[in-house]
Amino acid sequence: PGQPLAPSSRYIPGTGVHIFHYEICASIVGIPQLSPSSPSGLEQILSVLPCTDSTNKNGILPQVGAIVLGKVTRITHIEATLAIFVVGEAVCTDEFKGIIRREDVRAFLKDKAKILSSFKPGDIVRARIISLGDQSKYFLSTASNDLGVIVAHSESGDPLNPLSWHEMVSQSTDMIEERKVAKPM
């Protein structure tokens, strides 16, 4: 950290660097890497990437726009509360709290959405962080085709398989339950 890498006029700063006195300097210990900013762009992005060593756990913090996985802990009429445990591709050591408001559940007819027909406690949901929120929780959204419930269990406890964007069917009893389902990849 603090080591100057290149003048800031030559490259665009990426992750792990900062600008000081017209020079791009490193912020973390790692390997500098150049990547193209756009397929045809002339400018390149200079970043410092940490060494991916399994013995070193980096503290992961949710950022705005990150895709996270969370478990639904409680639901009310206006919001569903999640315990976020995966940020991006990394599993967190501490759980963060996030909420999905009723109007952020889906993209179209968002005022007609009902939390009770979209989530149930215990579901694993893929969502996107839209805001840092306030002191205790992040704000999440599932308003996209690939966001929503990915793992759920029925009231009797058996696993549910996705049927359509708003229905899931039980594996053993063929009963349909309503959820806001994520499109399987």
Next chain:
Amino acid sequence: MTDRRRINGPSDGTTPIVYAGVPKAKQLPPRAPDALRKIFLKTSLTPPATGSSFLELPSPAPAGTPTLKLTASVYGPRPLPPSAPFSPHARLTAELKFAPFSTPHKRRGYVRDAVERDLSVQLQNALVKSIKTAAYPKSGIDIFITVLDCEGGLDGDDDDGVEVGLMNVLAGAITCASAAVADAGIECVDLVSGGVAALVRRAPAGGDAMDVDLPAPVVVLDPSPADGGQVVSAAVVGYMAGRDEVTLLWTKGAMETADQGGDELDLLMDGAITTATAVRLVLNEAVKERLLLGIARSRLKKEGGGDVLMS
């Protein structure tokens, strides 16, 4: 009368154990005033912590001599408790603790006292400028330093002596904490290193000879309480070498400032900055060593998974 309800000791009493006496530590050869002691610094030693480091100074040391040993653990960035107010920056807390066995003669109590609280606050002030807390909103970064052995004691041994031992602890803690923060991968503007310099009025002579009075106070870099000599004043500096910025300055003792005609304060500060710059080289090496180890390990993993090429 034997008491059958309890387990008794021998009935005729015991005599206390008398030890042969603490072996006298070998007198280290006297150092030149600007010679620095070798530092051992290693990172990533505590698996549960996000980043950690261990510092020992001087190293290598002959067996029996007390050395300064510190260990630092960094946890974070991790979520703040819900009761904490929203903060767009990371909340940095530094806590320094002396182990009860760290002072040689008297066992320290485990209760936090004013010395520990003071050093913790100084450490926090030294580090907060270097960490990019704005990159981690709504989170906390906790740094824990444990002093396992503070060479010599913390009190000045002479009646006018300044507590050089305490300053060494602070300088070592700054360096050790910076190494742990870099090991944790937390974004920093620069690494802070700690350096100590002292004005010595009476230099120790080797062996059992009487201390020699110096004609003028000499600036000694990286003073050690074991070196002896009478310290008039000392300064500890937290210095960011890349940016040429001082994040912490703590002086103690009598010294002449510029407006009094003397330049002792400037000499002390320059001496401490020189020490800190040299310590920064050690810090760089220690942090780089972990990176190279990680690169070698990940390369081995990649090669191990691939096919074996027959030549």
